[in-house]
Amino acid sequence: MSLLHSEVIQLDVPASYYYLRLISTCIEELLTRMDNLSDRDILTYNIQLATHEVCTNIIDHAYAGNPQGRITMTLKLTPQPAHIVIHLRDTGDTFDFLSIPDPDLDEVREHGYGLFLIRSLMDQVTYNPDPGQNHWELVKYLA
Amino acid sequence: MNMEIRSFGDITVLALSGRFDKNTAPSVATWLTEATSTPPANLVVNLAEVNFVDSTALATLVQALKRCQQQQGNLHLCSLQRQVLMIFELTRLDKAFNIFVDENHAIQSFAV
Numbered sequence: 001m002s003l004l005h006s007e008v009i010q011l012d013v014p015a016s017y018y019y020l021r022l023i024s025t026c027i028e029e030l031l032t033r034m035d036n037l038s039d040r041d042i043l044t045y046n047i048q049l050a051t052h053e054v055c056t057n058i059i060d061h062a063y064a065g066n067p068q069g070r071i072t073m074t075l076k077l078t079p080q081p082a083h084i085v086i087h088l089r090d091t092g093d094t095f096d097f098l099s100i101p102d103p104d105l106d107e108v109r110e111h112g113y114g115l116f117l118i119r120s121l122m123d124q125v126t127y128n129p130d131p132g133q134n135h136w137e138l139v140k141y142l143a
Numbered sequence: 144m145n146m147e148i149r150s151f152g153d154i155t156v157l158a159l160s161g162r163f164d165k166n167t168a169p170s171v172a173t174w175l176t177e178a179t180s181t182p183p184a185n186l187v188v189n190l191a192e193v194n195f196v197d198s199t200a201l202a203t204l205v206q207a208l209k210r211c212q213q214q215q216g217n218l219h220l221c222s223l224q225r226q227v228l229m230i231f232e233l234t235r236l237d238k239a240f241n242i243f244v245d246e247n248h249a250i251q252s253f254a255v
Contacts, residue, residue, distance in 0.1 A: 017166035045226040056165045105235040110205045113198040113234050
């Protein structure tokens with residue numbers, strides 16, 4: 001059955017690598033509500049990977065591994081125009097998103113691909129550090 | 144993540160399955176560090192059953208590639224699922240690794 005209205009999933013998880021799989025599963029399940037997605041597997045994986053990289057960034061940098069941190073995620077799937085918006089919130093340290101350049105892809109590097117993947121795989125990426133809260137918003141158009 | 148290891152002469156194959164990501168990469172990295180500790184380090188990493196790689200997995204494989212090359216060997220990848228291969232292409236790491244369609248080709252290429 002085709003999706004007629006927007007659907008929203010909210011998730012609040014400890015900032016732990018263990019729960020990254022759960023976040024991927026939520027994205028996959030929500031996208032199954034959308035019929036006739038072309039290249040569904042690729043699209044799903046790309047959205048999962050970009051979201052996963054944001055979450056690992058939050059765990060590693062915003063919370064610096066503090067297990068008391070939490071990640072709040074809101075997924076909103078809208079049928080017309082078909083797109084998904086993923087909002088992630090943390091209460092850890094901020095960082096200067098715009099100051100981090102993309103890696104030189106002519107070099108074989110061990111690190112620095114995370115933000116590049118986020119920017120490359122999504123259509124819009126915004127990061128807003130508010131006092132006490134950091135907000136990421138990822139948008140992917142599905143048509 | 145499951146890890147299966149098999150040997151063909153001086154070539155060792157590591158076949159992974161499941162998610163290869165920040166949560167699971169440390170056990171893979173530990174094995175790869177041990178496997179590349181003595182020359183010649185000729186490894187094949189079979190990713191046929193890996194449905195998810197992240198930037199930590201890429202870093203783990205790049206580290207292992209460099210260690211293999213330092214130990215007079217090489218690291219070949221094989222059997223990448225389409226969505227995983229696309230991430231190697233996006234990061235241009237498909238140029239750094241020798242990537243083969245299947246395990247046999249990846250093993251045989253060491254003899255050339």
